[in-house]
Amino acid sequence: MNKQDRIDELEEKLDKALKHTYVYDTHTLHCADGELYIGYGEDRSLVINIDTIYNDLPFLISQVCKEQKKNQDDTLERIKNSLDGLL
Numbered sequence: 001m002n003k004q005d006r007i008d009e010l011e012e013k014l015d016k017a018l019k020h021t022y023v024y025d026t027h028t029l030h031c032a033d034g035e036l037y038i039g040y041g042e043d044r045s046l047v048i049n050i051d052t053i054y055n056d057l058p059f060l061i062s063q064v065c066k067e068q069k070k071n072q073d074d075t076l077e078r079i080k081n082s083l084d085g086l087l
Contacts, residue, residue, distance in 0.1 A: 021046075 001009075023046065028039030036053055038046040053060075 021044075023038070023040045026038050026040045028037065028045070030037050031050065034050045036048045036050055038048070040046065
């Protein structure tokens, strides 16, 4: 791969990285002036308009609950398999 191809590849990766942010863990939540502030990482924050997040809450809650249920079911299945292996 020549230098220009490598530069193009890295620029494409950078462009994708700038469009998406993965937040693994949050450390601060607060509201001020009609905005919700979510602190994450070392010194990063996500700011969302309160009206927007309020309108999105029904969808967010249903999706989070659905994903959490899948995680719980998976964990329960792994526990059962572990117990079966002990008997």
